Amino acid sequence: MRVLLLAVIGASFATSMLMAQAAGTPPAAPRLEFAMELHVQLGAPLEVGQVPRGRRRIVPIVGGTFSGPAIKGKVLGGGADWQIVRSDGFTELDTRYMLETEKGERIYIQNAGIRHAPPDVTAKLLAGQDVDPALVYMRTVPTFETSAPGLEWLTRSIFVATGERHPTEAVIRIWRVE
Secondary structure, X not given: OHHHHHHHHHHHHHHHXXXXXXXXXXXXXXXXXXXXXXXXXXXXXXXEEEEOOEEEEEEEEXXXXXXXXXXXXXXXXXXXXXXXXXXXXXXXEEEEEEEEEOOOOEEEXXXXXXXXXXXXXXXXXXXXXXXXXXXXXXXXXXXXXXXXXXXXXXXXXXXXXXXXXXXOEEEEEEEEEO
């Protein structure tokens, strides 16, 4: 009886999903699960100068911390954000660095993304001044590599992130797409 009931419920659910799609109702958006927040300490930007794609800046990563419901540790120094700042202030982000959990497990993270804001806000950001994070659109798609078996979930999911840039720190909040 229980199997029959589950079959009827399953068939009913499938039928309602097909009817919703046929009626033009979009499918439900994926849910996001909070994974971690990073506080990344930054060094002074190194200016390469004007290159064919824009102004090249390299922002050293010198340390920091991270924590989330299932993970906690420190940001290791030695990484950087390789930025291209276009003439209109739109910034391409390519950030690569290492994390180390409290258990000593190492994680390589790469954040590819974008940042843009009104011209006056962008000018303040590039000058190293603090700005209201609500005025800046900063989004990334982090990817992870690790050899730690307990952290395999980092390598088998898609993640999205928001960011805030402060004079000596970036705050990155990362969610796993369910």
